[in-house]
Amino acid sequence: MTFLPTATGGSTNEMHPIVAAVTDRIRTRSAARRSAYLRRVRAAGSTPDAATGASGPSRDDLGCANLAHGVAACGPDKLTLTASPARNVAIVTAYNDMLSAHQPFETYPARIKRAARAAGGVAQVAGGVPAMCDGITQGREGMELSLFSRDVIAMSTAVALSHDMFDGAVLLGVCDKIVPGLVMGALSFGHLPVVLAPAGPMTSGLPNKEKARVRQLFAEGKVGRDELLEAESKSYHGPGTCTFFGTANSNQLLMEVMGLHLPGASFVNPGTPLRDALTDEAARRALDPATTPMGEVVDENAVVNGVVALLATGGSTNHTMHLVAMAAAAGVELTWDDFSDLSAVVPQLTRIYPNGTADINHFQAAGGMSLLIRELLGAGMLHDDVDTVAGHGLHHYTEEPFLDGDGGLVWRDGPTESLDKTVLRGVADPFAPDGGLRLLDGNLGRAVVKTSAVEADHRVVVAPARVFDDQAELLDAFGRGELDADMVAVVRYQGPRANGMPELHKLTPALGVLQDRGHRVAVVTDGRMSGASGKVPAALHVTPEAAQGGPLGKVRDGDMIRLDAETGTLSLLVDADEFDSRDVAIPPVTETFGTGRELFAAFRDAVGPAERGASVALRDA
Known part of the structure; x- marks a missing residue:
């Protein structure tokens, strides 16, 4: 019963x-x-x-x-x-x-x-x-x-x-x-x-801290694919x-x-x-x-x-x-x-x-x-x-x-007290007084940033932009050793209209390496990184997206960007008149056929903005 x-x-x-x-x-x-x-x-x-x-x-x-x-x-x-x-x-x-x-x-x-x-x-x-x-x-x-x-x-x-x-x-x-x-x-x-x-x-399988460690070692080329696959398989088992x-x-x-x-x-x-x-x-x-x-x-x-x-x-x-x-x-x-x-x-x-x-x-x-x-x-x-x-x-x-x-x-x-206060606490003794999410607003648009995994001294980053039109470009530059400096990685043309808004989670290990080397690092993107967003501050879902003429399309290498998760601002530190006069960069030529992508052309044309749910069926809701 x-x-x-x-x-x-x-x-x-x-x-x-x-x-x-x-x-x-x-x-x-x-x-x-x-x-x-x-x-x-x-x-x-x-x-x-x-x-x-x-x-x-x-x-x-x-x-x-x-x-x-x-x-x-x-x-x-x-x-x-x-x-x-x-x-x-x-x-x-x-x-x-x-x-x-x-x-x-x-x-x-x-x-x-x-x-x-x-x-x-x-x-x-x-x-x-x-x-x-x-x-x-x-x-x-x-x-x-x-x-x-x-x-x-x-x-x-x-x-x-x-x-x-x-x-x-x-x-x-x-x-x-x-x-x-x-x-x-x-x-x-x-x-x-x-x-x-x-x-x-x-x-539970391989502890998450160990999994993250092996991923970062692989990103640095210090372990091979066999070691990485072993760690991943022990995690997802x-x-x-x-x-x-x-x-x-x-x-x-x-x-x-x-x-x-x-x-x-x-x-x-x-x-x-x-x-x-x-x-x-x-x-x-x-x-x-x-x-x-x-x-x-x-x-x-x-x-x-x-x-x-x-x-x-x-x-x-x-x-x-x-x-x-x-x-x-x-x-x-x-x-x-x-x-x-x-x-x-x-x-x-x-x-x-x-x-x-x-x-x-x-x-x-x-x-x-x-x-x-x-x-x-x-x-x-x-x-x-x-x-x-x-x-x-x-x-x-x-x-x-x-x-x-x-x-x-x-x-x-259920229980009235936590059995492990390193994992779960009460309102009287929280890990932080506020939630782990901020709205960012500024001349680059509106975005969200998850701060719950970001240490307090990494939540404000002011650094020159490095602009990429997809995550593969960034990873290639990292592999060539070109990113060993302070930077805000701008990864644009990744929004719903551009290409369906793919997750950019593969960026996390590489950017984590740069942060661990002592560099001030952040990412700004009209794409997404999901719940796996980690220790590197990431301004996500930037709206309006670059494919709709959003301001990310005007950013150039070397422009200074301020991502401030404390005050909720996302700003390009460029003279306003100069910025207004810039042309939006020509979107990259991307393949829209193969792996079924051609079947979703109507979705890319009809999808609403990320801030409204990035929906096709409910774009006007």
Whole structure:
């Protein structure tokens, strides 16, 4: 028997005034779009039976031929779907067995179907979505498809749910673009209860500090490829999410604090009895008509909760785009200014690689999500007044799941103090008084910088520019020994319009070497570096991007640039009249065919700016 969290006390603390003010302005700014969104999804959820007037399964409105197509291969479930009002859950899966994070999903559909039958319902695999890995495509042509895959996933999710066969959904996805895409697509069906069921992180392998050391030695040519591959293989060694705190694990954190995971579901390792029990319960929650529809769960309070949790943990910079896009799909307008203002008051409570040496399993063992949420709720940093898949109130998420003596799933109070204060701390004793993210603004445009992994004495860099039109140029110059000096590396024409905004993570080891040699080093780019942004200050997602005539296109080698993460400025120290008179550099001739890139020409032409979520599907949101 399953017992959902039963905590009833909630948070009695008043909301922090800045968190409350930011939430209020988001609500005011979003009022028209949010109201229109809610009208649409509430209308979609109102399908009264013609005879009784009561709302029933949406498939009741299907014609006989339509329904016959939908149940033709259902075997023992056919009668349940055609002759009873039993509910039907859609499974949308990102399974493939190449990616460690998604390989465990192979067995999930059969498990979800069994759990649904036991609860008197049915589950069907409604569709699959692509799942690609930035870790595999780093520095490769395929990386130019990566960001766009998020909107493909959103569209694929919508196709899967478009058959009017379903009364709820379980979404199976973990990594970088997959979870945001699933959420964006499912929010078009916001009248349905939706639960995201994760697979969990792989067990800990080679310590992250050692992995980073070997990578840097390889960048310097001090170890060979065999040694590098051995270290990487010991780090990424089995089923589950990579254990560092990049976008994949940031996704899991967000889904839990936004009420779309079951409490404590995010960081339970694959292949364990507890993981299986949580998956079974996800099916039951999606089947239950009492579960709040997704469109009601993802509201202004939930979005702010997501931003606060991301900041408190130094999560992925990719979510300055993904969270904006997910919020927009629910009619909520989130901006970089909201991130910045919240970051000024949200304390940093974790040290997880690349912000420290611990991995996500260490965070889980130290107290994990239940303690993090308890601390932030107690400080008035999170909204308790939210609907979740576990019931009303975020306080449910201060409890942890356990198996009782009979193998049943129960929730109990989580820890009230950290078991390892080198990894997770309370609000009274944070690692830093503010979040690890800053908004930069100046004559080079607007950008974000992640400071949680950057030492204080490296957060202000004034140095001459070295301009590159792709990361390969920079790495070649590094290999030739041409960059052994103070510099701000400007890597431009890497935005969504230019080439799909590939991740530039391969720059990190080389730039780290230069910083360790005592040089003042920073990077400024209209591209992205994700949650793996490390110890070198990086102004990311510069908007407007160079491909749209942005000022990065006017920067020349030797121009002095000031990146100041303390004051939030990004400035080219050149006379304004001279700078205005410069022509924008001619964009490099880049290949747009091969590795499927030709199929995404329409995406490059239509994509919105990074600050608005870099979306094709929601570019005007």
